[in-house]
Amino acid sequence: MRLLLFAILLAGVTSCKQRAADYQQVLHNPVLYSKVTGLLTDVITYDIFTPPVASRIYSYAHLAAFEAMVHGDSSYTSLKGQLKGFNYVLPPDSGKVVDYPYAALMAFMEVGKTLTFSKDQTDKIVDSLKMLAETHGMPAAVKKNSEEYGINVAKAVLAWSKKDNYAQTRSAAKYTVPSDEGKWIPTPPGYFQAVEPHWRTIRTIAMDSSNQFAPPTPCKFGKDSTCPFYKMAKQVQDTGVLLTEEQKAIASFWDCNGFKLNVVGHTMYATKAMTPGGHWMGITGIICESKKADFAKTVYTYTTVSFAVMDAFIACWDAKYTFNLIRPETVINKYMDANWKPFLQTPPFPEYTSGHSIISTAASTVLEHIYGAQTPFRDSTERPWGFPDRNFQSPRQAADEAGISRFYGGIHYRPSIIVARDQGEKVGNYVLSKLSMRKEQLASK
Structure with a gap:
């Protein structure tokens, strides 16, 4: 369009x-x-x-x-x-x-x-x-x-x-789904194979390695109703059952599912949407325009944000395929309620940590460094998909909402979002400190 x-x-x-x-x-x-x-x-x-x-x-x-x-x-x-x-x-x-x-x-x-x-x-x-x-x-x-x-x-x-190493990941050995209990397995409705299992081998932009900002080990899997893991999954289930209209709106706005499989009776069809990174490219343009950035500063902003997002994805995918943590949908359907469904469609890769949370925080860290923490904006990126604009007082507020949207959507445990937020901040700050893209930065080193 x-x-x-x-x-x-x-x-x-x-x-x-x-x-x-x-x-x-x-x-x-x-x-x-x-x-x-x-x-x-x-x-x-x-x-x-x-x-x-x-x-x-x-x-x-x-x-x-x-x-x-x-x-x-x-x-x-x-x-x-x-x-x-x-x-x-x-x-x-x-x-x-x-x-x-x-x-x-x-x-x-x-x-x-x-x-x-x-x-x-x-x-x-x-x-x-x-x-x-x-x-x-x-x-x-x-x-x-x-x-x-x-x-x-x-x-x-x-x-x-x-x-x-991108070309090598295209022909790398097929991912083998772990058989251990508590590990990720494909989820409905498509039961797609794991997405980009070798992405952690991609050369980073600024980070020294894919696991430079490795998260702590996630909560140990357990299916007893008294254990912390079960309670963590139960929190996802209970929240999903009682979602408010505002929580549904937040989850839908930030879904950014590039290939959603829709099931209507015996018919299946896919719909497309931009990726989470594409959403933050849109936000970057909105902020650059609202701040009246000139051409050079706009290019600089996009470049730095895109670097932070790429490194954040590499860091996140390193964690995902290190821990291979089971998704809430699988846990809830197997041990709590076979008929429960998440509000959003579960993406085809391990749960820990949250991709939305880490890349959104990394992007917002860069944007706030360049334009200030108090940078209000109106996010209109989802208009092509029929969602109303949302107003934010700062990029960090938007990033936090993007993160929690995955909990509302029923596809992430809450701790995974919190841990990823910390990862994203570290990635964003590291990109800013490692690379000298402005003459004033170079002079200060």
Whole structure:
């Protein structure tokens, strides 16, 4: 839908009488960068990438944009030499005039196009951007130089991406479901196999290792009604039975289930939604616009948030497949009530820790560092899926709500959410402290 709206907007622009070289006003608009990020989210959603894989796409696409942008803004510094093995990006050829925001958009989309499947859709986005540059009077030589530079930066980032072990995880040995009692097993209605069981082997962005911020061992499994684990599961059951309308609204708003299997009688059909990382990309754009961040700061913000989200997913998946903890639905159906169902559909991977909680807290930690703890915003990211906007006084409040939504949804124990929140804060702070992306940070080290 957003691709269609973007095309309509472009048609309106190109049908008007061309104004004299106002391409900088159009292409340097930070809202355009957010819109293009939203269009990539649409492609990621359509292609049904898993949440961890989606976070990888965002990270590399925003990294490419950031690296193309830094040479045009002295306030920021390249990540060359700061990221593990990232030493490829070269400055543009001297003597060639480059429009760096436009180059950043080209770099972003080149990576996004390469790492997704729907080339017809990504080609439309790229063609629309090129049309904007041409229609609004960008000199042909500047346009050519900028596109070439953006592509070259993207190629450097893509070459680096190929060394992160992603390809090896595609052909890794199939995950074997543990037979021990208390361990995760596939859940209804799809009984899908475990998602991304080897994700902890992906190269991290800033973290030293996937288990740098390992959580404590979860509560020991037990099926006696007096043991702590049973009581923890019973809390999920009781809450699910007595959900308020507000709790249901919170759970639904943050569901972000990229592939929900709907069952109606004997018929099954799937519906798509953006990933949790995509939701936080949307929030990032909303906050950047409300804070009137310029193009460079907007790119910087997206890049840092995407780094925190990617590392948070790696840390979370390390914990999930280290402990392989059983989901509440399985426990409740087997030992408490065979007919109980969670409000949300249980995702196909182990329970501990909460992915929503860790990535949301990591993202909110970065956003509050850049814009301040008191950053109110209206979250409109779920409008395409029919959910009303929600208002938050801060990114952390939104992150906390995202975390608790999984408890309301019946798919997480409450302690898993609390522990993941602590993990996410550590990941976010580590990304901020480890990487120097602004000149003032570099000077202070």
